[in-house]
Amino acid sequence: MASSLRHRDPAAADARRRGNGGASPARRWRALPALVRHLLAAAAAFAAVMLVTSVTGPMTDLRIGSVGYYLLAVAGLQLLIGFSGQISLGHGAFMFIGAYTMALLVLHQPMLPLWLNMLITIAVSCVAGVLVGAATARLHGPYLAGATLTLAVGLPGIATRFPELFGGGNGLSFSTRGAPPALAGIVSDSQWQAGAVWLTTLLALVVLATVSAGRLGRRMRAIRDDEAAAALSGIPVGRTKVIAFVISAGCGGLAGASQAYLLGTATPSSFTVTLSLSLLAALVLGGFGSLWGAFWGALTLVYFDVWGSDLAHGLDLGTDVANNLPVVLYGAVLILIMLIWPQGVHGAVRGLGALLRRR
Amino acid sequence: MDQFINLTLNGLTNGAVYAALALSLIIIYQATRVVNFAQPALALIAVYIAYTVSQHTGSYWLGFAAALVSGLVMGALTERILIRPVHGRSPLSAIIVTLGLLLVLQGIAGMVWSSEPHSFPYPLDYRGRFSAADVFAVASVGAAALLVFALYRFTPLGLRMRAAAFHPEAARMSGVRVGLMLTAGWAVASVIGALAGMLATPPFLFPHALDAVFVYGITAAVVGGLDNPFGAIFGGLLIGLGLSYVSGYAGPELTTLAALAILVVVLSIRPAGLFTRPTARKV
Numbered sequence: 001m002a003s004s005l006r007h008r009d010p011a012a013a014d015a016r017r018r019g020n021g022g023a024s025p026a027r028r029w030r031a032l033p034a035l036v037r038h039l040l041a042a043a044a045a046f047a048a049v050m051l052v053t054s055v056t057g058p059m060t061d062l063r064i065g066s067v068g069y070y071l072l073a074v075a076g077l078q079l080l081i082g083f084s085g086q087i088s089l090g091h092g093a094f095m096f097i098g099a100y101t102m103a104l105l106v107l108h109q110p111m112l113p114l115w116l117n118m119l120i121t122i123a124v125s126c127v128a129g130v131l132v133g134a135a136t137a138r139l140h141g142p143y144l145a146g147a148t149l150t151l152a153v154g155l156p157g158i159a160t161r162f163p164e165l166f167g168g169g170n171g172l173s174f175s176t177r178g179a180p181p182a183l184a185g186i187v188s189d190s191q192w193q194a195g196a197v198w199l200t201t202l203l204a205l206v207v208l209a210t211v212s213a214g215r216l217g218r219r220m221r222a223i224r225d226d227e228a229a230a231a232l233s234g235i236p237v238g239r240t241k242v243i244a245f246v247i248s249a250g251c252g253g254l255a256g257a258s259q260a261y262l263l264g265t266a267t268p269s270s271f272t273v274t275l276s277l278s279l280l281a282a283l284v285l286g287g288f289g290s291l292w293g294a295f296w297g298a299l300t301l302v303y304f305d306v307w308g309s310d311l312a313h314g315l316d317l318g319t320d321v322a323n324n325l326p327v328v329l330y331g332a333v334l335i336l337i338m339l340i341w342p343q344g345v346h347g348a349v350r351g352l353g354a355l356l357r358r359r
Numbered sequence: 360m361d362q363f364i365n366l367t368l369n370g371l372t373n374g375a376v377y378a379a380l381a382l383s384l385i386i387i388y389q390a391t392r393v394v395n396f397a398q399p400a401l402a403l404i405a406v407y408i409a410y411t412v413s414q415h416t417g418s419y420w421l422g423f424a425a426a427l428v429s430g431l432v433m434g435a436l437t438e439r440i441l442i443r444p445v446h447g448r449s450p451l452s453a454i455i456v457t458l459g460l461l462l463v464l465q466g467i468a469g470m471v472w473s474s475e476p477h478s479f480p481y482p483l484d485y486r487g488r489f490s491a492a493d494v495f496a497v498a499s500v501g502a503a504a505l506l507v508f509a510l511y512r513f514t515p516l517g518l519r520m521r522a523a524a525f526h527p528e529a530a531r532m533s534g535v536r537v538g539l540m541l542t543a544g545w546a547v548a549s550v551i552g553a554l555a556g557m558l559a560t561p562p563f564l565f566p567h568a569l570d571a572v573f574v575y576g577i578t579a580a581v582v583g584g585l586d587n588p589f590g591a592i593f594g595g596l597l598i599g600l601g602l603s604y605v606s607g608y609a610g611p612e613l614t615t616l617a618a619l620a621i622l623v624v625v626l627s628i629r630p631a632g633l634f635t636r637p638t639a640r641k642v
Contacts, residue, residue, distance in 0.1 A: 087451060135623050138630040141450050142394040146581035150622055153574045154615035161612040273570065277458055284455050324469040331462030338456045339444050 038209045042202040049198045053191040061190035062262065063302055068197040069258035070298035074282045075208055075291050076251025081280070082288040083212055084244035085224030087141065090148030092276035093155040094249045097125050098256025099266035100159070103172040114176070118200055118257060125253020126246050133245030137238050152276040156268035171267030197258045204251055209291055211247065220244050274327075281334050287344025296345035304330055365488060366607040367600065372493040373575075374599020375500040379555035380576025381583060381591035382504060383548040388585045390524045390544030393442060393453040399573035400464035401437065401549050402556030403566065405430040407472050409557060410479060410564055419480060426553045434549025438542045469566045479564040482557075496558045503551055504592060510547070520544055571615070575602065578618045582625045584632025593634065597621070 029037065049068075053061050073095060080086050101121045105112060112120075136147050159166040166172065178189030187195070211217055219240045222230040231237045260266045278301060286297030308326030317325070337344060343351075380398065387395045395401075405426040413422030441460060445452040483491035511517040522530035523540035531537050559572040579598045583590025598618060605617035625633060 081451070087454065135627060139626060140630075142388070142454075142585055143581055143626060143631065145394065145454065146577045147619075147622055147626060150574060150578050150615070150619045153571070154619040157612045157615050161610060273574075274462075277462070280455070281458065281462075320473045321470045323474060324466040327462050328466035328470070331459040331464075331466065334459030334462065335441060335456055338452050338459065339441075342448070342452060 034213045035206070035210050038206040042206050046195075046199060046202055050187075050191070050195055053194050054187070058188065058190035061188070061194040063306065065190075065194035065197040065258075065262045066302045067298050068194065068201045069255040069262065070279075070282065070301045071295055072201040072204055072258065073252050073255035073279055074286065074297045074301075075205055075294035076248040076255070077279055077283050078288070078291060078294045079208055079212060079220070079251070080244050080248035081283060082290070082293070083217060083224060084220035084241060086241060086244065087145045088148040088245075088248070088276075089145050089273075089280060090150070090152035090276050091248070091252045091279050092271045092273070093148075093151045094125050094128065094252030095256030095259065095275065096155055096159075096266075096268070096271035097128050098253030098258075099260035099271070100166060100172070100256075101125070101253070102257035102260040103174055103266040104165075106174045106176060107172060114196060114261070117261075118254060121253050121257040122250050125256075126250045128253070129246040129249025130242065132249065133242040136245070137241050149273065149276070152271075152273050156271050159268040166268075169268060171265055171269075173265045175264055176261060193262055197262055200254060200258055204254055205291060208247070208251070212291070216240070216243065278330070281330060284334060285337055285344055287346030287348075290346050292349070293344055293346035296349075300345075304333075362607060366603045368489045368493065369607075370600035370603030371596065372489075372496050372599070373603060374579075374596040375497045376555050376559045376572060376595075377575045377579045377598050378592045378595025379500045379503060379551050379558070380573060381580035381595045382507065382588060383552040383555065384577060384580045385583075385585055385588055385591045386507070386544055386548040386551070388580075390520070390541050390548075391438070391442060391446065391453075392450065393457065394577070394585070395437075395545075395548070396454060396457040397437065397460035397464065398457075398549075398552045398576075399556075399569040400461045400468075401430065401433050402552040403468055403569050404433065404464055405549075405553035406479070406556045406560050406564060406568075407468055410472070410477060413480075419482060423482070423557060426557050427550050430549040430551075430553025430556075431546045434552075435542050435546040437549070438545035442545070443538070465566050472564075472566075474566055476563040476565040476568075479561050481561045485561070492561075499554060499558070503554055504588075507547065507551070507588070516543070574615070575599075575618055578622050582622060582632060584629075584635035587632070587634040590632055590634030594632075 032040075049064065053064055056064070073091060077088065077091050080088055080091075098121050101124045102117055105117045105120060132148075132151065136144055139147055159171065160168055176193075179187050179192035183192070212220070219230070219235045222233070222235055223237055223240055227237055256266075256271075259270075282297030282301040283294065284297075285300050286293030286295065305326045308329055309322060312322030312325045341348060380402075383398055384395060387393060387398075408429045409422035409426035411422075412425040413419055416422070437460065441456050442453060445456055481492040483495050485492035509517075511521055519530070519535045520540045520543055522533070522535050523537040524544065527537050530540075555572070555576070556569055560568050575598050576595070579594035580591055581594075582597060583592070583594030598621060601621050602614045602617055606614045609617075629635070
């Protein structure tokens with residue numbers, strides 16, 4: 001995984017080429033097709049996740065799984081905001097769609113395998129993405145932000161409007177099969193679940209990384225930087241924006257499905273505006289324009305809550321203070337990052353790397 | 360027919376509140392090109408301050424005044440401390456900063472005043488069709504809107520504020536203190552936001568009391584077009600009436616979806632809102 005971080009930075013590759021002479025491993029790595037590189041990096045990351053979860057307990061496995069689906073959602077948002085420049089404040093809505101699709105599939109078609117459920121979820125949330133993306137493709141900046149915010153607020157209302165199908169305010173709960181019997185004793189149920197979520201996430205990341213490295217990604221960045229210039233040079237602006245929206249919606253839906261699979265529930269109260277805003281916040285915190293930013297963001301999203309409540313318990317604060325501490329810390333960090341270090345954690349890591357190489 | 364009249368009056372009252380919030384968003388957007396997502400939180404803190412003042416003095420109206428004053432101060436401080444440093448960067452920076460402020464202020468409200476709902480009084484009697492409280496809501500928002508128009512149209516301060524918003528460079532050369540004018544714009548907007556908060560909060564005050572109202576407010580602002588104060592008023596009333604009919608005839612769970620539907624329909628016909636004047640296209 002570390003090697004894939006380096007290959008993204010041309011300066012690092014150059015430095016190594018000079019240092020080691022012609023046929024360095026880094027050069028051979030760069031000579032591979034992008035898809036192969038991304039698949040190898042994903043395989044390494046998956047092995048790392050399975051290694052970590054083999055020594056941790058169910059509680060930590062759940063958190064590792066949570067980092068996985070948040071990573072997926074934030075990475076999808078990165079493609080939309082960081083690469084194509086469209087602001088969405090409503091990505092929780094696509095997670096809502098994904099989670100309910102998964103819950104309904106498990107409850108009504110229990111014989112379907114997990115991977116098929118995931119594929120159906122992708123299809124459903126991509127259709128939703130086409131509808132929303134086509135409706136909002138002409139909107140800019142604050143108009144798009146307002147429209148997507150309303151989407152995030154409005155959509156969960158469907159669950160309470162049709163309680164027979166969606167279970168009303170309590171949502172839907174279900175249970176999934178854990179690890180297959182053949183693997184009983186080797187992997188625990190929680191490790192199996194975290195592994196399934198991460199496998200989904202990593203496969204989706206391979207797609208995202210390959211898309212963003214290719215022609216479509218270049219077009220998106222061109223539109224982000226100057227829409228008029230992109231249109232003049234023959235890029236189909238509207239279509240590219242809608243495609244970005246659809247891919248991003250698919251990632252959001254898949255993340256929602258992973259969440260539902262991990263927690264065994266889908267409730268309207270998990271998909272509030274705060275969720276949509278936290279996803280954006282995580283993206284900012286991690287840093288724009290790189291999928292690594294999404295990773296740092298997802299990590300903070302999960303562990304800020306954990307550390308915030310630990311801190312509150314450690315200092316013996318009252319319940320009101322303790323419950324609100326994570327959100328206050330989160331908002332404060334968001335403001336500070338924006339004022340002091342707009343590049344986010346990814347920018348900080350890159351800066352640190354450059355500093356080390358200069359030594 | 361009777362129900363239709365009820366729903367219409369109810370929609371107008373709610374619409375007035377949405378219009379006030381939309382107006383406060385638009386004043387800020389015109390001055391600094393920032394959509395202030397922290398507006399509901401600023402209004403929320405103002406209402407909590409009103410609650411505390413009313414509890415200690417026993418007077419609703421002292422609390423009301425306290426809310427407006429604290430709105431003014433908080434709006435000015437927000438612009439000075441948080442928005443000024445990101446001025447001129449990408450629009451996303453300002454959005455993120457206001458979202459961060461939203462999270463911080465809502466969390467602080469929960470810490471200081473607890474997340475439990477407090478009962479919060481209406482300003483006047485609220486029973487019956489188009490009660491005194493409803494009349495007060497419509498009248499006070501109308502008065503606030505008139506005052507804002509008068510301020511911008513007829514006073515030297517208003518002229519400077521408009522100059523600073525539309526042509527900062529030219530205004531600076533004519534001796535207008537542009538920074539001060541932007542701060543004044545935020546202060547005026549936050550007073551109107553605090554007014555909307557006071558009208559929208561009853562019967563219960565809790566940290567998320569204004570979230571839904573804000574979403575309808577921003578919908579109203581976007582529908583009306585972020586560049587036009589008349590659009591804000593019209594958008595507010597349109598959203599208020601539309602949601603009232605949907606809630607009455609189709610079910611209250613569908614109101615937010617109805618807001619989304621209105622938004623999508625309006626924006627697909629006019630992508631920059633109903634009242635935005637057409638400007639020269641870049642391409």
